[in-house]
Amino acid sequence: MKELKVKTRFVCTKCGVSSPKWQGQCSHCGQWNCLIEEVLTKAPSFSHSNKRKVKPQEPALLNQQEYQSKTRNHTGMTELDRALGGGLVSGSYILLGGAPGIGKSTLLLQMAEGLAQQGLKVFYVSAEESLQQTSLRAKRLNLKDKHNIFILNETSLESIFHHVEKIKPNVLIVDSIQTVQLSELSSTSGTISQVRECAGQLMSFAKSTETTVFVIGHITKDGQLAGPRLLEHMVDTVLSFDGDPHYHFRLLRALKNRFGAVNEIGVFQMSSQGLKEVSNPSEFFLEERKETLVGSVVFTAMEGSRPLLCEIQALSLRSYLSIPRRTSIGLDINRLHMITAVLDRYLNTGLSQCDIFLNMVGGLKITEPAADMAIAKALISAKKQKPIDELSCFFGEIGLTGEIRACTFSEERIREAQKLGFKKIYLPVGNKKHLNIKKIAEKVQLQWIKSIKDLDTD
Numbered sequence: 511m512k513e514l515k516v517k518t519r520f521v522c523t524k525c526g527v528s529s530p531k532w533q534g535q536c537s538h539c540g541q542w543n544c545l546i547e548e549v550l551t552k553a554p555s556f557s558h559s560n561k562r563k564v565k566p567q568e569p570a571l572l573n574q575q576e577y578q579s580k581t582r583n584h585t586g587m588t589e590l591d592r593a594l595g596g597g598l599v600s601g602s603y604i605l606l607g608g609a610p611g612i613g614k615s616t617l618l619l620q621m622a623e624g625l626a627q628q629g630l631k632v633f634y635v636s637a638e639e640s641l642q643q644t645s646l647r648a649k650r651l652n653l654k655d656k657h658n659i660f661i662l663n664e665t666s667l668e669s670i671f672h673h674v675e676k677i678k679p680n681v682l683i684v685d686s687i688q689t690v691q692l693s694e695l696s697s698t699s700g701t702i703s704q705v706r707e708c709a710g711q712l713m714s715f716a717k718s719t720e721t722t723v724f725v726i727g728h729i730t731k732d733g734q735l736a737g738p739r740l741l742e743h744m745v746d747t748v749l750s751f752d753g754d755p756h757y758h759f760r761l762l763r764a765l766k767n768r769f770g771a772v773n774e775i776g777v778f779q780m781s782s783q784g785l786k787e788v789s790n791p792s793e794f795f796l797e798e799r800k801e802t803l804v805g806s807v808v809f810t811a812m813e814g815s816r817p818l819l820c821e822i823q824a825l826s827l828r829s830y831l832s833i834p835r836r837t838s839i840g841l842d843i844n845r846l847h848m849i850t851a852v853l854d855r856y857l858n859t860g861l862s863q864c865d866i867f868l869n870m871v872g873g874l875k876i877t878e879p880a881a882d883m884a885i886a887k888a889l890i891s892a893k894k895q896k897p898i899d900e901l902s903c904f905f906g907e908i909g910l911t912g913e914i915r916a917c918t919f920s921e922e923r924i925r926e927a928q929k930l931g932f933k934k935i936y937l938p939v940g941n942k943k944h945l946n947i948k949k950i951a952e953k954v955q956l957q958w959i960k961s962i963k964d965l966d967t968d
């Protein structure tokens with residue numbers, strides 16, 4: 511077969527003008543360091559597409575188009591299935607992002623075993639770790655299935671495709687996209703042009719062969735996934751794996767999913783034998799909660815469609831500084847400023863002269879405005895040194911006029927609190943009309959809160 515000559519050009523990412531060679535500054539828009547290399551003509555690295563003739567598709571009417579549901583495979587990990595929207599769709603292209611050392615390789619290796627046990631062929635390509643390192647990890651994880659998992663240490667995408675053709679796996683895992691490269695591009699691995707081209711080739715491979723492809727992407731210092739979000743557009747699903755390195759728990763979150771809902775989460779715990787699933791995260795986060803405490807409140811949070819009970823702690827002390835100190839761990843500092851101001855204005859709490867410390871227990875990060883009421887209650891309790899009943903929990907958003915605003919998913923939040931034995935739930939009065947009160951009120955006491963003033967009554 512006649513080899514096609516590889517031609518590349520450099521395109522400005524700001525204005526789109528192309529030039530035949532690299533320049534530090536774009537000659538058209540004058541921006542610096544914005545030229546990336548692009549392949550113009552190339553021989554495809556995998557030959558599946560050569561063999562298969564592409565048939566032009568005929569347009570169809572939307573209501574006549576029969577939807578063929580794709581098969582979903584269970585990964586052997588319920589928490590991972592949940593984040594994927596109910597299992598792994600064959601032929602999907604999935605990006606798993608996360609900070610280095612958080613456990614991405616461990617998660618996918620454990621998943622490989624779950625898939626292999628169902629008879630699926632998994633090809634795990636590690637461009638970062640040697641074969642010994644990967645097999646040592648497999649030993650540590652106590653992986654039993656050794657017949658359907660193939661491992662390879664390779665950085666060249668051309669030779670990865672070469673092996674793929676021989677093995678014909680059902681699932682291909684590439685660890686990581688920043689370390690694989692195409693030799694036809696002159697730039698080094700990890701650069702924007704390499705990442706884009708490699709990801710593009712893997713995408714057409716996934717779509718044309720119905721192979722599920724997982725790519726691992728490292729998060730850059732400023733929190734971006736594998737460069738300036740360029741991968742996120744190409745893939746079907748973006749999973750982000752994060753957690754506080756000082757704690758054992760890890761959250762797997764779907765940020766984008768063409769086959770399911772976003773913001774679904776899976777909870778794991780890192781142990782000496784790899785990742786363990788946490789099927790009841792609320793119990794996990796409230797494990798160390800003592801009995802009745804001053805300044806400690808239980809908040810019923812929502813992560814995706816999953817309710818999660820967690821503890822918010824507050825401490826207030828008289829300040830000796832001209833500008834009192836405000837510290838918040840795991841909660842938005844601006845909301846703390848706002849809630850403090852509202853409490854001072856409507857309840858005369860005197861918190862503006864106090865140093866305030868707020869902590870989300872367990873290293874969780876909550877951005878939901880529904881946490882406002884729990885924060886306010888914790889602050890009132892800390893300031894007045896009044897303990898809060900240990901079997902009560904809170905949710906509701908606070909407005910600037912001191913009103914409590916309705917929140918979404920109130921029924922799910924109440925059910926989760928009931929499940930864990932909470933007896934009294936403080937919630938916005940605005941939620942009354944969305945709830946089937948008769949069904950719920952038998953088991954728990956619902957305390958309807960209209961304004962912030964109602965919080966300071968008991």
Ligand code: TYD
Nearest residue numbers: 610611612613614615616780781782783784
């Ligand atoms: P790893 O999967 O290599 O992270 P990533 O691929 O995201 O960089 O996991 C790295 C960390 O996990 C490492 O610090 C050690 C820890 N670990 C355990 O605590 N237990 C285990 O069984 C394994 C395999 C790893």
Ligand code: MG
Nearest residue numbers: 614615638685
């Ligand atoms: Mg790794």
